[in-house]
């Protein structure tokens with residue numbers, strides 16, 4: 001028997017795929033490329049890469065498991081996962097819109113999503129950002145060439161809900177797509193596809209990942225639309241989820257329902273405490289919104305997300321800063337949806353024009369309630385308000 005050469009030992013391709021075990025947790029298929037028995041098999045797979053494993057920039061078995069789980073959770077035909085929420089958003093918009101089309105961006109959508117849409121004007125795409133309080137007002141902003149109505153419900157900074165069925169109806173009447181970012185409620189509390197929305201987007205970086213350790217995104221909808229987004233937006237932009245990050249999202253999904261039901265209770269407790277507090281002027285969250293908004297919440301949400309915002313009564317930014325700095329259990333940081341409670345002032349020193357445009361005061365702060373003890377969080381808010389604004 002000839003001794004194999006060291007280079008050949010080091011470069012062995014393991015062609016045997018039968019395994020003598022079935023792991024309880026899915027495998028992380030950490031490979032960039034896949035092996036084929038024959039040229040014919042390679043050609044057949046390459047022709048339909050969205051349904052076969054050729055290269056991980058296209059499809060990967062660990063990511064595929066996550067996609068199947070997300071499609072089921074949203075009652076959608078198909079899902080494609082991306083390297084971030086913005087990867088999913090940009091791929092969807094870029095795929096569905098073309099030169100000469102109009103995109104309607106509604107209310108306070110995620111800042112980068114709006115920036116991306118505005119960026120497309122350089123390619124001859126027309127974009128409007130409309131701030132509306134009643135779904136019917138959308139009618140005023142529709143154009144003959146409107147191709148996408150893009151929105152969140154509730155929206156990112158003011159947490160306003162829209163009537164999904166009404167939006168879907170208006171879009172259908174002019175042949176436009178509805179694209180809805182549903183990250184806030186997660187697939188546990190809201191199912192936009194069931195109400196006629198065409199494309200649902202999630203940032204997996206938030207509740208689904210759930211542990212502040214990954215970025216990821218997903219697009220879910222009818223197979224034909226998701227396949228188109230795969231062929232164009234996913235393949236060209238290359239915002240690919242690594243197998244390990246897809247695996248971490250699957251791990252996050254294991255506890256998503258429990259976390260969401262818990263947070264749905266805790267956010268009510270926190271809001272009940274804050275809404276009594278005279279030092280808090282206004283809270284933006286469907287739980288404490290007006291009747292119209294509550295009716296929409298009743299119709300579309302089966303629970304609440306724990307991200308909200310509020311305006312402090314005193315607009316003096318030194319005091320707002322002090323409030324933020326004195327908090328011990330709410331950390332200052334971006335993103336949300338993880339285990340840790342967060343606080344983030346919307347005023348960043350140089351964005352007053354943007355705040356005014358969005359109808360927000362300087363004292364607007366975004367709060368995320370995490371998995372700490374609820375009493376600890378409520379006491380923390382109270383002591384910090386005491387320090388910044390004096391005892392009530």
Ligand SMILES: *Cc1c(COP(=O)(O)O)cnc(C)c1O
Nearest residue numbers: 084085086110183203205215216
């Ligand atoms: C975070 C977020 C996004 C963007 O997701 P990334 O994974 O950070 O790219 C989009 N929409 C909403 C509502 C978000 O909160």
